[in-house]
Amino acid sequence: MEIQELLEQVKAGTLSIEEAKQYLRKEPFEELGYAKLDTHRKLRTGHAEVIYCEGKSTEHFLEIFTHLYRENGEVFGTRASKEQYLAAKERFPQTVYDETSRIIRIEKNDKPHMGKIVVCSAGTADIFVAEEAALTAEYFGNYVERIYDIGVCGIHRMLANLDAIQSANCIVAVAGMEGALASVLGGLVDKPVIAVPTSVGYGASFHGVSALLTMINSCANGVAVVNIDNGYGAGYMASQINRLVGEQHE
Incomplete structure (x- = not known):
């Protein structure tokens, strides 16, 4: 969730102050043991963290892919293998893979360009x-x-x-x-x-x-x-x- 969205929900009364405080207490990264996901990157840079897929095991890739998607509502990875794509698509059927660039992604439909x-x-x-x-x-x-x-x-x-x-x-x-x-x-x-x-x-x-x-x-x-x-x-x-x-x- 973006800070702007969080503040608007508090203002509208759909999110309590205590719930907002709990969200802001979260560390600026999510610890997975084998990876530390930079969940605050979008706040700092305007864009959420992406995945460099090459060299990652399919298991690690899939868990990172899942956590980033659930955090941001979309996810993007480069240098993905066909095996990684098939694993992601089994969990998230909307996953898209481009074989030419080896990019894997789930993207919001209403995004302006x-x-x-x-x-x-x-x-x-x-x-x-x-x-x-x-x-x-x-x-x-x-x-x-x-x-x-x-x-x-x-x-x-x-x-x-x-x-x-x-x-x-x-x-x-x-x-x-x-x-x-x-x-x-x-x-x-x-x-x-x-x-x-x-x-x-x-x-x-x-x-x-x-x-x-x-x-x-x-x-x-x-x-x-x-x-x-x-x-x-x-x-x-x-x-x-x-x-x-x-x-x-x-």
């Missing part, structure tokens, strides 16, 4: 990271437009979509190989570009290190870089930027 974020990929092979960014931004309440396969070896494809790209409050540029997409976009727009290097490429790409170094060394202004294959980090950062723009317009 604000502003505009454009997620671009250099190639079709980069879509698994691009979708992680796009679905993350959508989950956190942003309108997202996807523009895929516009890499620099066919730059006319990017230029054909330039109006849509320039209309965004923030652009996420996902690219492997040499990672040039972010620099080109950075020179064409007046909005922040979040560059995401991917592990896509042949041997000398060093599993994304080549693209990472290209993006870090970009001469274009307004380009920031997240870690290799970190679509979630890019989607979250784009959401924060988009939210700031929305607050300025209110």
Whole structure:
């Protein structure tokens, strides 16, 4: 429950002062033994804790998934396995899983989506990271437009979509190989570009290190870089930027 909701319930008389005090006495995390769930994260940052599913046993994942869903009314996880999805769906039939991005979630149906974020990929092979960014931004309440396969070896494809790209409050540029997409976009727009290097490429790409170094060394202004294959980090950062723009317009 959010503090705003709690105070409104107290004001309306549907929640007693004693019940509200009991809720506020709870520790800012929930102790599970193998995990300490940050149940106050939404109060501090505006977004509830999400689950990094990879490396967690199915049992631990499912209990974390269950507790966060019951606490927040929705839940979001990245790098989930098919086994974890099947376990979650057995307990919560409304669970949704995207095999491309490996994102698992239960989402509120009435969530508003604000502003505009454009997620671009250099190639079709980069879509698994691009979708992680796009679905993350959508989950956190942003309108997202996807523009895929516009890499620099066919730059006319990017230029054909330039109006849509320039209309965004923030652009996420996902690219492997040499990672040039972010620099080109950075020179064409007046909005922040979040560059995401991917592990896509042949041997000398060093599993994304080549693209990472290209993006870090970009001469274009307004380009920031997240870690290799970190679509979630890019989607979250784009959401924060988009939210700031929305607050300025209110």
